[in-house]
Amino acid sequence: MTAAPQTKTVRGVTLRGDPAREACFTVVQTDAEMAEWPDMSDASRRERLHRHMNNETGAMEIAAQCLVDFPDTPWELRMQIARQVADEARHAMVLLRRLLELGGHKGEFPVANYEWGVTLMLDNLPGRLAVENRTFEAGLIDILGSMRRTWREAGDADTADMLDGILADEITHVRFANRWIKRLTEEDPRVLLKVALAIRYLARVNRALLPRSGEANAVGVALGARQAPAVNVEDRLEAEFTQDEVLEVLRQAGFRSILPDEVK
């Protein structure tokens, strides 16, 4: 008999227990325990790479667990997921390499496994693809689109180019999830309900984990409302989001006023 997966409770919501990390890492649960800076100081640059490295590691772990948990998935989709596992592993390695080049090291900053904690609570593959690939990784498309420019403006073209390479891979991960969710939904419309329930669960977790009023992180940076990264329209379309879906993201990001009237 397989043991039930371990869970943890964070601010009243149940999440999957953390994946294994080396002893050098300090694993935390909330943004308040993280050490993020808004600027591009040397420490902030290392922390950004360190955090991204752990997030890529988490994405690899999520995809790997999908191969284990859903062995009856169509082989073509398993192949895509296996490729994603390898891509995320490669991303973690290049981020570690860059971190070391900038004088950092594994375990230098706290890490959190939020995406793993949320996604692994879902017991079906369409739900996991909707949350991990179509939401978190699509969000990463926006973040990387902005971060390329931020690093370049800070004089670090090498890191900017590295992020551009990662972005190209992430587009493929979002694209295959978009294709497969569509295909699985066409084959069985009930899949749409699973996707909707997964997104509703994600929204509930996000509400519970929102920073509390006046809360600051571990290095004293206030955790107010964060400015969302600019929507990376071109790459979202490349990842086969429809134009309507991209417009919806733009609306939610507060760009309603500049959208053409016919799509507001």
Add this chain to the structure above:
Amino acid sequence: MSLTIRERADTIGTFRSVSVRLMETLARWIPTTPELDVKVLFGRHVWEMAQHADWLGRRTAELRAPLHFDRAPADAYGQVLERLAEAADTAARVAGFYDAVLPDVEARYRRYRHETDLLLDEPSVRVIDRILSDLERLRREREALRALEPQFALGDPEWPHRLAVAAANGDFVAYRPAQPASQPT
């Protein structure tokens, strides 16, 4: 005498099945292995095993078997794969996978290559040659881990050897019963 087409399909289907099992084993270990260097090595090799399974599965369709024909290995070999999958710590996982089972699989690919008709079965041989080339690279990448191994020493140094012996001594392919010869009408 060379292998029959049915034996070839069964063997290629078994190699495919084993590749899928190894892919799943690596995937299962990724979240529960703490060491980042090992975790990412497993992650990169998940894709290698998936590609091998894919190439082999496409070949089975050319050998009068279904596309992605999956033939579970003989029971004894299946038990070896189960013992491998149950390895609980990093050292046992690395040694069991790279030093015990993978060399055995590699030896079996070479044996198949020796036993089949290299011309008649050339498409299978091409697939196997690509896989053998990959396995050589996997071995080199595993060697790069040795510098880290003081961090995760084997609790039972004999375990990989016992696993390798069990793999080598067991049957590999569980052949389907021969079909009765078709009757002329």
